[in-house]
Amino acid sequence: MGKYYQAEFETMPRDEMKKLQSERLVNTVARVYENVPYYRELMDKKGVKPKDIKSIDDLSLLPFISKDDLRDAYPYGMLAVPLADAVRIQSTSGTTGRRVVAFYTQNDVDLWDECCARAIVAVGGTKEDVVHVSYGYGLFTGGPGLNGGSHKVGSLTIPMSSGNTERQIQFMVDLESTILCCTPSYAAYLAETVHEMGLRDKIKLKAGIFGAEAWSEEMRHHIEDRLGIKAYDIYGLTEISGPGVSFECEEQTGMHINEDHFIAEIINPITGEVLPDGEKGELVFTSISKEAFPLLRYRTRDICVLSREKCSCGRTLVKMAKPMGRSDDMLIIRGVNVFPSQIETVLIGCGFEANYQLVVDRVNYSDTLEVKVEMTPAMFSDEIRKLEGLDNQVEAKLKSMLGIQANVTLVAPKSITRSEGKAVRVIDNRGGKL
């Protein structure tokens, strides 16, 4: 297997990749126009027929699809194969509105597993490894995706799911897990508990594959340091398949998009205009090998940047930077755009761990931002004198990073609930207040 899981695609020359993408796109467009009335209507409305799409250069003629379209078409409206050919569903973790349900044929599951296998091999995984999957299993794609990838690689797979943290760590020690897969916030919690249990020396982990939520470079260094591993990012979304839409290689400078399956574009989120590589905007994906649930120009609402700089790992696949978070996670505080991951960068840079919560409110017609952050046990045992002024220092750094005033409250260790899946960092109490 070597350095790549599927070298043919991962290192494919660009002109060949363009040809492959074009063929698959033409085929997908013809298929959805034929089989999915919802698409036919959208395309007719835009005045575009399958014959107008001759290569990926014609991609921008196609209409966008948004989460609202998927909600409208719930449950079966976007299905592109007979229901009898679908073998699985997965669903988004959203708690409001109708859930989005994605369908898979057996071939779709196989290709998805291969994408995850590429991610595992890219972090050095082989059949000798013990892959500890602590993403949730069930409707969430994290557990099933990495589980399938690990099987493809031939690694021993531990389907732990999330929760029961001490038992997780006991298994990790007893079974000598080498690759940990979970959300970065859960990795930080696991690391904290490993230290509390005094088991740091008994852990054999070498790498982690962490994703499903935005996390900062500072968080990466923190986890790497606490667990003595290399921490790699992985990205994906249920609508497009799940984890493995893109994955990080040994360079750790962004995630390679599996372009033989997904065409990426960056657009201006307001005008919909396609932006050149290197510009920041909303990420849009077109899936070109999915049978059951192919999506054309799906707006992810994730804000990020694409780069085609040559990667030292030898992969020719385009790279996406760490998404800062969804445009819907972005807080607008007194007119200023704030991403929780920016606050995380400042807090970890000031010596805190990633245990924090943001409380947004509106008082006297003006937005307020409170940053509650846990003191580390070492800070907590320091003299009061040393702590004095720490909150002011953090406030000053936040002000220079964000351009707005935040109130920092230092809280006792362990007072903020730990996350076992996607962390909930923001409490927004403004709803309806003037």
Ligand code: DLL
């Ligand atoms: O979170 C799939 C996944 C599972 C990815 C495990 C990676 C690992 P959803 O629940 O549908 O699917 O949420 C998708 O999560 O649009 C992003 O906003 C966010 N997201 C996923 N990966 C990353 C990442 C899974 N590496 C949404 N960095 C996406 C930042 C991420 N945000």
